[in-house]
Amino acid sequence: MAIGRRPGAYVCGIDAAMDVIGGKWKVLILWVLHERPHRFGALRRAVPGVTEKVLAAQLRELEADGIVHREEYDEVPPRVEYSLTARGETLNEALGPLGAWGRENLLGGATASHGVPGLVGQEAAR
Amino acid sequence: MAIGRRPGAYVCGIDAAMDVIGGKWKVLILWVLHERPHRFGALRRAVPGVTEKVLAAQLRELEADGIVHREEYDEVPPRVEYSLTARGETLNEALGPLGAWGRENLLGGATASHGVPGLVGQEAAR
DNA sequence: CTGTATCCATAGCGATACTG
DNA sequence: CAGTATCGCTATGGATACAG
16 A cells, blocks of 8 residues: 555556556656666656656656655756666566566567566666 | 557567556456456446446457457347457466556555456456 | 756547437 | 447646756
């Protein structure tokens, strides 16, 4: 409990989880952050097509749900680093089978993995 | 491949899968159909709050994606039965860990399971 | 560099009525 | 019974400009 934006409105764990990862870019953000922490600008470049406003909004929601950690350094120029929390890591692992299903059934097994431990490489390095 | 509504637009298996289960009611439909086939009206009653139009639309998409099978019986009164395909069953299984994550992290482990084989009971019978 | 503010486009969803 | 048609709302997301 304590997280999720519609407390008490879920009929099973799946739709609760869907609420957390339902944003258009969230699984991509998860995918990128799983490899290593990113700052805002790097994240924006790593998630092609997202605008600043939307990226900021999705990060806020993921932060509110305890998935990502936001570390603000009081420097100049400003620096903010985003990383996965422990809960974010477990969510990423729970997403593994779904990613495998998608690769096998939707992509023909041709594309990069989704950060399942032991399968992720340097694809998202950039 | 051959399924998914944005062929070639995915960066990893996860967002491809998200496209398939992204509708507001789709995971619920999956949950209900996993237990046993349902006809349209029964499905509508089993998924509380959905309207006919939206239910029909989501079923069409799931059918186009090869997740559900639509069996039309030429009787009077008309009868149509919806069931999961083999691909739908594997998708349901791939959703298992995510549902477990949601129950543990969002619901406190209090709610019914999502049809993970061996865990589903009569909760969705209704 | 890391955001917020403003405005706008659209997709998805919902209610109701109607048809084969 | 099993849908389709029509209408419209609202939430999400996108583009651009501006701020700390």
